[in-house]
Amino acid sequence: MxxxxxxxxxxxxxxxxxxxxxxxxxxxxxxxxxxxxxxxxxxxxxxxxxxxxxxxxxxxxxxxxxxxxxxxxxxxxxxxxxxxxxxxxxxxxxxxxxxxxxxxxxxxxxxxxxxxxxxxxxxxxxxxxxxxxxxxxxxxxxxxxxxxxxxxxxxxxxxxxxxxxxxxxxxxxxxxxxxxxxxxxxxxxxxxxxxxxxxxxxxxxxxxxxxxxxxxxxxxxxxxxxxxxxxxxxxxxxGREVREVGNPGTGEPGEVVLEVERLGVTDRGVHRVRDVSFSVRRGEIVGVAGVSGNGQHEVVAAILGTDPIESGTIRLLGRDLASLDVRRRRALGLAVVPEDRRGEGTAVTMSTAENLSLGHHRTPPIGASTGWRRGFLNLRAQRDMARRLIADYDVRTSGEKLPVGALSGGNAQKVVIARELSHDAPVLIAEQPTQGVDIGAIESIHQRLLDYRDQGGAVLLVSHEIAELQALADRVLVMFAGRIVAEYSRADASTERIGAAMAGAAEHRQAGEHEEAAS
Ligand SMILES: Nc1ncnc2c1ncn2[C@@H]1O[C@H](COP(=O)(O)OP(=O)(O)O)[C@@H](O)[C@H]1O
Ligand SMILES: [Mg+2]
Structure with a gap:
């Protein structure tokens, strides 16, 4: 000893x-x-x-x-x-x-x-x-x-x-x-x-x-x-306890709106993502499990266009994204709840109202896209929208003027989700949406994601939390060492199976099975 x-x-x-x-x-x-x-x-x-x-x-x-x-x-x-x-x-x-x-x-x-x-x-x-x-x-x-x-x-x-x-x-x-x-x-x-x-x-x-x-x-x-x-x-x-909000599923998902084919990402000579293929349909939440650092974040960055890809194609609503920058991808119909809430998700020094209207600046009622008022913001419309979203999403704050940086993690995340879902984008990418969020806010965020799906939204949900994936996802893909090593239907997504695949135990899977999992 x-x-x-x-x-x-x-x-x-x-x-x-x-x-x-x-x-x-x-x-x-x-x-x-x-x-x-x-x-x-x-x-x-x-x-x-x-x-x-x-x-x-x-x-x-x-x-x-x-x-x-x-x-x-x-x-x-x-x-x-x-x-x-x-x-x-x-x-x-x-x-x-x-x-x-x-x-x-x-x-x-x-x-x-x-x-x-x-x-x-x-x-x-x-x-x-x-x-x-x-x-x-x-x-x-x-x-x-x-x-x-x-x-x-x-x-x-x-x-x-x-x-x-x-x-x-x-x-x-x-x-x-x-x-x-x-x-x-x-x-x-x-x-x-x-x-x-x-x-x-x-x-x-x-x-x-x-x-x-x-x-x-x-x-x-x-x-x-x-x-x-x-x-x-x-x-x-x-293994954080996540209370089930209940995910009955709405029956058959609709057409494919996000399609990733044979994606490869390399960073400074290291393969981060290898030959990853999957698709997400309308009315479906596809979960991505994995211990952090196994390529999930790079898949998200590739879809958003924040990092270059080495090979493969990504299609959103049938359109190849290769030539589009981040802003155009978002405009095409991509909502994003990023992992780094304070860095990418919000402007912490800006007010809650300003944060909620980010991305709405070019369209009425907040921004005029044409005419002499182009470039000016309709502050009353901005305030009204902020108040409505704060109430709808139960953001606990003293008012829409408070900087987002002053909100708790859970409330700041509700602001991000409220803003992203207010664009009516058909596809949502959510990465660790409840990380560092208190239990009450977790339930409310989960319910929002399910509602969005039930209204026909397509969700790619990347989470380290097995319980979160089980609570929300209709299918779960598991990433290990840059690859999708397993896929489980909602019924088969047990903690033991997902956990084993996350730890790399599914590597011995046969090639045929792997192909199927990756398609
Ligand atoms: N200097 C800081 N100011 C405010 N929050 C911080 C600071 N350092 C860490 N945190 C917060 O404390 C928590 C734990 O962070 P950290 O210790 O860096 O975790 P880990 O190293 O396990 O990723 C996180 O929620 C992080 O945002
Ligand atoms: Mg650290």
């Missing part, structure tokens, strides 16, 4: 209305690799930032090597033996690898930086941990993987015995992931304690000794990796 290098006890942190950590306990044992797992927004980065002194917890204790600590900043954490590799690198692009590694803890000779000593130190650490680097290379010219190695070296140079890596594999190619894991294993074998933040199940199973799962700011599972199954991890990560 190894002893605890770190104990976090009852850590809580809220950002305004958002509870990011709620009474989180985490024990990291010396010489082990501990995975902290959870979906986007679960609270992983917040917890790590607290451990590294970047964020102050509202309550809870941090104990490092048996001593209770109150970090005033990262320098205190570094002094206590912690090192962090951030999701977004914090390096100086114009400086060399060696300069970056020793920055802040430089070897000096007669008062100035001793370059030779710095380079020698980098070589020594590189050799010891198997981190391939050139000490003299300029950081700005390095690949993401090489930059990450610089960050790791930087932590090691300061003698970090507890190494925190926040989603380190997101920027790596599969080969780089393998070498990173070899480095981490070597560090742990040498007595270091490693925390690896990830949402990828196969990584957890491949590298960690222990796992703590977070969901909605709380710990929902603790496992020794050797005893964990992928199904249990998926369940802990996604």
């Amino acid at each position: 190894t002893s605890a290098a770190v104990e976090l006890r009852g850590i809580s942190k809220r950002f305004d209305a958002v509870v990011a950590n709620d009474g989180v306990d985490l024990v990291l044992r010396r010489g082990t690799i501990h995975a902290v797992m959870g979906e986007n927004g679960a609270g992983k980065s917040t917890l790590m930032s607290i451990l590294f002194g970047l964020v102050r917890p509202d309550s809870g204790d941090i104990v490092v090597n048996g001593v209770e600590r109150h970090f005033r900043g990262p320098l205190d954490a570094i002094a206590a033996g912690l090192g962090m590799v951030h999701q977004h690198f914090r390096l100086f692009d114009s400086m060399t690898v060696a300069e970056n590694v020793v920055y802040g803890a430089e070897p000096t000779r007669r008062g100035s930086l001793d370059r030779k000593a710095a380079a020698a130190r980098v070589r020594e650490l590189s050799d010891r941990y198997g981190l391939e680097t050139d000490p003299d290379a300029v950081v700005g010219r390095l690949s993401a993987g090489a930059r990450q190695r610089v960050e790791i070296l930087k932590a090691l140079h300061r003698d970090a015995e507890i190494l925190i890596l926040d989603e380190p594999t997101a920027v790596l190619t599969p080969d780089e992931v393998d070498s990173l894991f070899a480095v981490l294993r070597r560090a742990a074998d040498g007595g270091a304690t490693v925390v690896l933040v990830t949402h990828k199940i196969h990584e957890v199973l491949a590298i960690s000794d222990e796992v703590t799962v977070l969901r909605d700011a709380r710990v929902t599972g603790r496992f020794r990796t050797a005893e964990a199954t992928s199904g249990a991890l998926v369940q802990a990560m996604t």
